[in-house]
Amino acid sequence: MAGSVATSQTILVVGGGIAGMTAALEAAECGKEVVLIEKSPTLGGRTTLLYRYFPKMCHPICGLEINLRRLKGNRRVRVLTLAEPVAVSGTRGDYTAQIRLAPRYVNDNCTACGECARAVTAEIPNPFDYNLGRIKAAYLPHAMAYPQRYVLDPSIIGSEDADRAKAACRYGAVDLDMKEETVELKVGAVVWATGWQPYDAARIQPYGYGRLRNVVTSVEFERLADPRGPTGGRILRPSDGREAKNVAFIQCAGSRDENHLRHCSRVCCMASLKQTQYVHEAWGEEARSTVYYIDIRAIDRFEDFYRRVQADPTVSFVKSKVARIEEDRASGDVILHGVDTEGYHRYAARHDLAVLAIGMEPALRAVEVPPDLPFDASGFIEAGAGGMFGAGCAAAPLDVNRAVQSATAAALRAIQVVNKTADVETI
Amino acid sequence: MSGERYRNSFLREVEHNVEEGHWVKMCMQCGVCSGSCPFGPHWAHPPQELFMMIRAGKREEVLGSDAMWMCTSCYNCVVRCPRKLPITHIMHGLANYAHRLGLAPKNQPTRQFAKMFWDNLSKTGRVNELKLSLGLYFKDGFKQGIRNALAMKDIGLGMLKAKRLNPLELVKPHACKGAKDIHAILAKAKEIEDRRKGLSA
Ligand SMILES: Cc1cc2nc3c(=O)[nH]c(=O)nc-3n(C[C@H](O)[C@H](O)[C@H](O)COP(=O)(O)OP(=O)(O)OC[C@H]3O[C@@H](n4cnc5c(N)ncnc54)[C@H](O)[C@@H]3O)c2cc1C
Ligand code: SF4
Ligand code: SF4
Ligand code: SF4
Ligand code: SF4
Numbered sequence: 001m002a003g004s005v006a007t008s009q010t011i012l013v014v015g016g017g018i019a020g021m022t023a024a025l026e027a028a029e030c031g032k033e034v035v036l037i038e039k040s041p042t043l044g045g046r047t048t049l050l051y052r053y054f055p056k057m058c059h060p061i062c063g064l065e066i067n068l069r070r071l072k073g074n075r076r077v078r079v080l081t082l083a084e085p086v087a088v089s090g091t092r093g094d095y096t097a098q099i100r101l102a103p104r105y106v107n108d109n110c111t112a113c114g115e116c117a118r119a120v121t122a123e124i125p126n127p128f129d130y131n132l133g134r135i136k137a138a139y140l141p142h143a144m145a146y147p148q149r150y151v152l153d154p155s156i157i158g159s160e161d162a163d164r165a166k167a168a169c170r171y172g173a174v175d176l177d178m179k180e181e182t183v184e185l186k187v188g189a190v191v192w193a194t195g196w197q198p199y200d201a202a203r204i205q206p207y208g209y210g211r212l213r214n215v216v217t218s219v220e221f222e223r224l225a226d227p228r229g230p231t232g233g234r235i236l237r238p239s240d241g242r243e244a245k246n247v248a249f250i251q252c253a254g255s256r257d258e259n260h261l262r263h264c265s266r267v268c269c270m271a272s273l274k275q276t277q278y279v280h281e282a283w284g285e286e287a288r289s290t291v292y293y294i295d296i297r298a299i300d301r302f303e304d305f306y307r308r309v310q311a312d313p314t315v316s317f318v319k320s321k322v323a324r325i326e327e328d329r330a331s332g333d334v335i336l337h338g339v340d341t342e343g344y345h346r347y348a349a350r351h352d353l354a355v356l357a358i359g360m361e362p363a364l365r366a367v368e369v370p371p372d373l374p375f376d377a378s379g380f381i382e383a384g385a386g387g388m389f390g391a392g393c394a395a396a397p398l399d400v401n402r403a404v405q406s407a408t409a410a411a412l413r414a415i416q417v418v419n420k421t422a423d424v425e426t427i
Numbered sequence: 428m429s430g431e432r433y434r435n436s437f438l439r440e441v442e443h444n445v446e447e448g449h450w451v452k453m454c455m456q457c458g459v460c461s462g463s464c465p466f467g468p469h470w471a472h473p474p475q476e477l478f479m480m481i482r483a484g485k486r487e488e489v490l491g492s493d494a495m496w497m498c499t500s501c502y503n504c505v506v507r508c509p510r511k512l513p514i515t516h517i518m519h520g521l522a523n524y525a526h527r528l529g530l531a532p533k534n535q536p537t538r539q540f541a542k543m544f545w546d547n548l549s550k551t552g553r554v555n556e557l558k559l560s561l562g563l564y565f566k567d568g569f570k571q572g573i574r575n576a577l578a579m580k581d582i583g584l585g586m587l588k589a590k591r592l593n594p595l596e597l598v599k600p601h602a603c604k605g606a607k608d609i610h611a612i613l614a615k616a617k618e619i620e621d622r623r624k625g626l627s628a
Contacts, residue, residue, distance in 0.1 A: 206463070206507065252457075257509035294457045321509070323462025338462035344476045346461075346468055 008094050008188040008421050009033060011414045014085055015363075017045020018400055019392020019407040020193030021067045026411035027191075028076035032418060035185060037083040037099055040127075042145035043068070045195055047400055049128065049219065051226035051233075054274040054399070055305040061144055063400070068146050081147065086182065087368040088190060092387030093421040095370075097185045103178035105152035105162075110173040112140055112148045119168035120161045124153050126230070129223050133230030138165045143228065149173075188421045189387040189414035192373070193407060196360040196393035199254035199261055206324035207253065207356060213239035214334050215325060217253075217358040218271050225278040235282045237353050239332035244353035245283045248336055249275065250322050251293040255359035263378045265397040268357035269297045273306060275355065276315045287314040290351065292322050292336065318347070325354055360397040387417040437484045444624045446520030450512045454478040460504035460514050470497040474504060474514050477521070490530040495522040496537045527626055539566060549613055552603035557596045 009032070013024040016038030024036040036043075047053075047060045071077060082102040090096050106116075116138040125131035128141045137153040138161075150173075156162050157176065166174040198219050201209035209215045214237045216224070227233030237244045249272040254260040273296075276289035296317075298306035309315050323338040334354045339346050362379040372386025380397075381390025389395075391410035392403035441448040454475065461473030472480065472494040480489050498518040505514050522538070525531040531538055540563065547559050564579070565572030576583075586592040603609065620626075 252509075256455075258511040259507070259509065294455060320462070321457035321459050323459050323507070339458045339473055339475065341456050341458050341475070344461065344473060 008186060008425075009418050010035060010185070010187045011189050011191065011411075011418060012037070012095070012097055012185060012187040013191045013193055013391075015039075015045070015193035015195055015392075015394065016043035016079070016081070017193060017195045017392060017403075018047050018063065018067070019195065019394070019403045019410075020045070020191070021071065022404045022407035023191045023193055023391045023411040023414070024077050025067065025070050025074065026408050027415055028074045029070075030411075030415055032076065032415055034077045035080065035187070036077055037080045037085065039082070039084040040141070041081050041104060041149075041151040042141040042147070043071075043079065043081070044142075044144065044146065046219075048142060048144060049130070050222045051229070051278065052274065054270045055302055057274070057277065060400075064144050068144070071146070079147070082151075085367050088388075089368075089370055091370065091372065092385075092417055093188050093424075095187050095190055095387065097187060097190070099183050099185060101181050101183065103154075103180055104149065105154075105157065105176055105178050106150050106173050107175050107178075108147070108149065108173075109171045110149040110169075111171055112150060113171070114140070114150070115168040115170065116150055116152070116165040116174060119164040120156065121164075122153075122156050122159070122161050124155065129230050130217075130220050132220060132223055137161060152176075189389070189417040191389050191391050191407075191410045191414050192364060192381055192394045193391040193410070194362070194364040194394045196397065197363045199359040199361050201253065201356050201358055204254055204260065204356070207250065207322070207354075208325050208327070209356060212325060212327045212334060212354075213237075214244075214327070214332055214352065215354045215356065217356050218249075218268060218275065219358060221275055221278075221355045225275070225282070235279060235353075237332065242332075242352070243283070245279070245286050246288040246350075246352045247276075247279050247290070248322075248334065248349070248351040248354045249289065249291045249357055250325075250336075250354060251291065251296075251357045252321060253356035253358050256294065261359045261361055261378060263359075263380075263397065264297060265360040266297065266299070267397060267399045268359065269293070270302055270305065270399065272355070272357045273298065273309045276309055276312065280312060280314045285314065289315045290318060290349070291315065292318045292320055292338070294319075294321050318349075320347075360393060362394055364394055387414070389413050437486045437489075438482050440486075441481050441521075441524075444626075445517065445524045447513045447516040448520060450517060451478050451481050453510050453512055455510055457509060459507050459509060460512075463503045463507050465499070465501060465503065466497055470494045474518060477518075487530070489521070490525040490528060491532060492525075493532045493535045495519065495525070496531070496535045496541075498522075524624075527624070549609070550602075550606075551600055552606045552609040553601075555596055555600045557592060557594070558600065561597075 011027050011032050011034050013020050013036045016036055024034045028034045044064050050060050053060055082104055083099050086098045086100050088095055088097045117136040120136050120138040122137040123134040124137050126133045126135040137156045138150055140150050162176055198217055201217050223229035224231055224235050235244050255265040272291055279287045279289045319341045320338045322336045326335045333350050336349045372384050373388045374382045374384045376382050381395045389410040391407040395406055441451055458475055461475045464473055472492055477494055495518040500515050502515055543562050548554050564575035
């Protein structure tokens with residue numbers, strides 16, 4: 001694989017979420033050569049961990065399926081999973097990227113038959129469920145994983161489990177001798193589509209995440225509502241597995257806060273509005289959702305969705321940023337304390353479960369990049385004069401629709417760079 | 428300018444004359460300070476509400492409020508405010524400003540104590556604890572004063588025995604060496620502050 005075909009005409013796309021896949025496909029469908037690298041074992045990114053999409057409440061799988069179909073029909077995109085850049089150097093039109101490839105321990109003979117998983121005994125927290133559930137240490141990330149190949153978790157390498165997996169495989173797909181390697185790519189332009197990660201909720205001390213059992217984050221709540229998630233789609237509380245019918249949503253958890261993230265994460269208002277509908281869907285008229293907010297930011301056409309939720313009798317709104325959460329030891333209920341801005345009333349409100357609408361921070365960390373990739377104060381990629389561009393949530397906290405638009409724009413800019421390079425070379 | 432008369436002049440007054448007053452406009456009314464304040468329901472207006480009242484131009488209600496006199500300087504609000512407003516300092520700034528204008532509530536106990544403490548301290552350059560505590564005991568009249576003093580008598584006797592309390596201080600309080608200089612320094616400081624806040628007098 002080392003010393004590959006990539007030239008300065010090639011576009012490197014880092015990150016295989018919805019934005020990275022879009023940027024790669026847009027460029028490839030314009031006839032460009034693209035290398036798409038993804039750090040996890042599968043493409044799809046964080047949207048595959050959502051239950052439904054606002055505003056249409058459709059399933060993320062659907063959009064992913066369309067992109068995967070486009071990808072399979074295109075020979076110009078080369079996909080490397082378990083791959084991440086360690087350093088990128090050079091200038092516009094002429095970059096060199098060092099890519100580290102982690103071993104999967106499963107080669108492309110794999111038919112995803114699942115025998116290895118049945119043979120292995122060790123379990124690991126499921127990274128594709130925000131560690132809520134557990135899976136076998138030989139696993140397929142999720143049903144729509146691309147490539148459709150199992151992975152052995154590095155923790156079992158050298159153990160009997162690894163040998164069991166190898167023995168179980170009838171296709172000679174388990175390869176325990178795979179080693180980490182580093183390859184070098186020459187590319188003309190780079191699109192950074194490394195996406196976002198949830199802010200570390202435990203750092204918001206007064207909300208007690210990690211200390212109080214029934215305080216979860218919004219990303220975890222997506223998994224609790226998803227039939228493919230750890231509870232089979234039943235919204236149950238972590239403390240006692242009881243049905244969570246009375247749910248509090250706490251907005252701006254970690255966002256718009258000088259002590260945490262300065263920026264507004266922009267999707268979390270809509271995400272909570274959407275999640276109130278999961279509660280309604282699960283428990284019907286018995287459902288109770290309360291949204292605690294500073295102000296609801298449902299941008300442009302999302303206002304319609306906001307209106308619909310406002311009209312929902314199972315949902316109420318309290319204009320207040322919750323000051324702190326306390327736990328009722330006996331019942332495990334959460335008690336929210338604060339002051340309501342509309343009238344300055346103090347409240348101590350009891351709920352089954354509190355969901356923190358957690359802020360989004362850029363995921364790109366610890367990669368050495370040349371100075372022509374400028375970042376804003378929050379670490380999102382800004383427009384610069386070089387040949388590297390941010391796409392999707394690497395550039396700003398965006399919903400899927402806007403992430404895709406941003407990816408298309410980044411692909412166009414990358415195409416301009418490699419076209420220029422091509423012109424110079426033919427002269 | 429036609430818009431001028433609609434401008435909120437009390438907000439501008441606070442910005443100019445109150446310690447850290449220029450921060451008031453940065454408040455986004457989230458409510459975290461009020462919800463974090465240990466005083467909870469025991470005062471008329473939590474900080475968040477005061478800041479809104481300032482912006483709404485409610486000058487008399489704000490300056491006459493006892494709210495800022497209740498602040499214990501615990502700094503809970505300051506460490507949690509998402510906008511990093513120096514809330515405690517604004518509270519004390521408002522209290523001080525109201526006091527200087529003579530608009531502060533007359534019989535507010537923390538204000539009374541603050542005044543007593545200041546007068547006691549600024550006279551000799553050091554705090555006379557005996558006079559201060561007696562002053563505090565007797566502030567609500569003679570009878571109540573005796574009752575307060577009797578309630579504290581064991582502690583007082585203990586302090587006497589441990590030589591932590593000298594009854595002679597009552598008749599012949601000892602001052603610091605440069606009491607005169609301190610008076611001059613304080614007078615100058617007041618003059619500068621008055622000039623800055625436009626409180627000539
Ligand atoms: C609680 C919640 C609910 C949401 N619900 C909705 C919704 O209903 N509708 C909607 O439109 N939007 C929703 N969003 C927003 C949506 O998740 C984002 O718009 C979307 O994930 C952006 O896609 P992306 O490709 O930019 O980033 P990501 O999905 O984060 O993908 C980035 C990819 O890059 C990879 N990567 C990261 N770093 C590296 C690296 N160094 N090297 C290689 N690869 C790397 C990651 O593994 C990942 O696969 C929600 C967000 C939250 C927080
Ligand atoms: S590695 Fe082998 S046993 Fe495991 S899923 Fe793939 S083909 Fe099946
Ligand atoms: S989108 Fe809403 S919840 Fe998220 S940071 Fe912005 S205002 Fe807060
Ligand atoms: S915490 Fe800060 S921003 Fe929030 S209401 Fe109080 S002063 Fe205003
Ligand atoms: S510093 Fe004053 S206003 Fe702030 S929380 Fe403490 S008592 Fe309340």
